[in-house]
Amino acid sequence: MRVVTWNVNSLRARLERVEAWLVEVEPDVVLLQETKLADDAFPSLTFEALGYASAHYGQGQWNGVAILSKVGLDHVVTNFAGGVEPDPDARIITATCGGLRVSSVYVPNGRSLDHDHYRYKLEWLDRLRAHLEADTHPDRPVLVGGDYNIAPDDRDVVDIAELAGATHVSEPERSRLAALHDWGLVDLFRHHHPDAERVFSWWDYRNGDFHKGRGMRIDLLLATPSVAGTSQWCLIDRNARKGKQPSDHAPVLAELSV
DNA sequence: ATGGTAGCATCGCTA
Secondary structure (H helix, E strand, O other): OEEEEEEOOOHHHHHHHHHHHHHHHOOOEEEEEOOOOOHHHOOHHHHHHOOOEEEEEOOOOOOOEEEEEOOOOEEEEEOOOOOOOOOOOOOEEEEEEOOEEEEEEEOOOOOOOOOHHHHHHHHHHHHHHHHHHHHOOOOOOEEEEEEOOOOOOHHHEOOHHHHOOOOOOOHHHHHHHHHHHHHOOEEHHHHHOOOOOOOOOEOOOHHHHHHHOOOEOOEEEEEOHHHHHHOOEEEEOHHHHOOOOOOOEOOEEEEOOO
């Protein structure tokens, strides 16, 4: 099973590129973030024509997450699972696809360490763990993919010294990611590339950062040990960040044996 | 020199 996560930064603006990429790569399960669409504007027929069932959880203008699947799409949960304080934003959707419990997540950016949005980000990550405990179990095949807005390791940024006092690399954010690891989630890219340095999934549109090789690895596929241990590869398609009207994020793909 | 670009419901916010 081929799975991908991709923050498309507006599905309306990106639909042609997304369609062409799906035809070329033929993933079985697709996790999208930042669709920036209301549910009634989601192009489900376009994806159906490509062989995908889909589920979208949007709010229009900002946020919005979706799951596309060629291998079944059941037991959809929008927002956090029951019993967890709901998020006012559309940032998480969960479904079962071909025996795999998958979530598409768009973790809040945080803006700055002294901003309310940063505290919201930390609380959101606490609630993501509570969601997993309510929704499933680490002994099962589970994959939580998305834009985490956290670089897990100093090797996942250009130069950690430049980022002192910045979001995405702070200890409280990384400790939330470690809590997800403690629950049982493995970073598939790091699992397959333990020595990789400065391999990124996001580059700011400004300053020619992509061409200068200045980005961060913040888009992650996290999976339980049974999934990670049998996965065949994981890569980032940086070619999808090139050319006309790209998203500022590249897709992150993995081949699973689920 | 605190800049720059892209997307959105565009004169202001979000990333």
